[in-house]
Amino acid sequence: MNAVVLFGIAFVGGTIVVTLVFYFLMRLIMGSDPTGKDRELAGAIVMRIASLHALILALVFAQEMIEYQQLKFESVTEANAIADVYFDADRYGADEKAPIQQALFEYVQIVVDDEWRLLGATGQLSPAAWNKWDNVYQRVLDLTPTNARQQSIREHMLSDVHRIAEARDKRENSGTDSISIIFWFAAVSGVVFMALGYYPYPPDPRNLLLLSVLGAFTGIILFFIYAFSDPYNPPATLKPTAFERLLDELATPPASG
Structure with a gap:
């Protein structure tokens, strides 16, 4: 049983x-x-x-039900923001997209393979995932738009990168809360x-x-x-379904460059 x-x-x-x-x-x-x-x-x-x-x-x-559903919502929000940055990098330009997309793909891999389990064990986010997020953030900051299209895309990417960070903080808070x-x-x-x-x-x-x-x-x-009360551990473990679907959507990581 x-x-x-x-x-x-x-x-x-x-x-x-x-x-x-x-x-x-x-x-x-x-x-x-x-x-x-x-x-x-x-x-x-x-x-x-x-x-x-x-x-x-x-x-x-x-x-507890509201917080549980909120975590599910925030996970979907984070996954959507990652997808937006990933595909906006493709729209921005061929020369800049590869390193950003590579870092994002590896970020999602870390969340699915390591960070979700780490949240259940320690209630803390993975430093490796934060490093990948920072890598993306720095690369987006370093973009130099040459026209109005690229300027708009860069602004959207920066907004989405900040959304990812906010969602991460909320995921960590959901893991550390406990009933008195x-x-x-x-x-x-x-x-x-x-x-x-x-x-x-x-x-x-x-x-x-x-x-x-x-x-x-x-x-x-x-x-x-x-x-x-503990969404990262049994008996009501909330799986990273949104990130798993995103990982399947991204399929294979693009070549780094």
């Missing part, structure tokens, strides 16, 4: 176990509720805790307190099943939050 599936099952199973353990612990401490007088107050308290807990999970889940331990404390506390509040209800099969469903669904949401 896939390791991600096993990890997800363990994550969900853990929340079920926590829910049931604290439910039985509270019953052991408080005893049963034969008269049913505790149920009304316990139900009201559990309802309020559940509402706040659901709000916390929803807000954090939405935040305070969130996990609040999330687990919510599960525990909800489980404690159900102690007046007897541990018959139906009630235990419902408590397990509560724990399982909470575990699923927590698992998704954990997965999307």
Whole structure:
């Protein structure tokens, strides 16, 4: 079975176990509720805790999903900017295009083969990729337009080179962000307190099943939050698809010159 599936099952199973353990612990401490007088107050308290807990999970889940999708968008933006510079170099002139295109091709290779993995391992960008970016930047700066067409192309290329750098910085920030331990404390506390509040209800099969469903669904949401909080590592690894497609589009590196 896939390791991600096993990890997800363990994550969900853990929340079920926590829910049931604290439910039985509270019953052991408080005893049963034969008269049913505790149920009304316990139900009201559990309802309020559940509402706040659901709000916390929803807000954090939405935040992580937005950041995950933003990283995907920034990767596409960066790949598009690279392609624009690559083909603008061809439009600028035959003599200047080869070294710029060569550096860009090698840059994309580094991103796909090394930098994406490095972001997952260390949260840092590859110095080699920065060197290739700087190579392109310096060469574009050194271009000497001889007509209005070349002047316009050079300005667009400089703008796109800066877009690449900005997208790189955003990729690095996405890799270093992590969920605060305070969130996990609040999330687990919510599960525990909800489980404690159900102690007046007897541990018959139906009630235990419902408590397990509560724990399982909470575990699923927590698992998704954990997965999307680190887009460069499993279980929700975001692959450099935009760069891989660009690498295929560029096919083979042009001859250096």
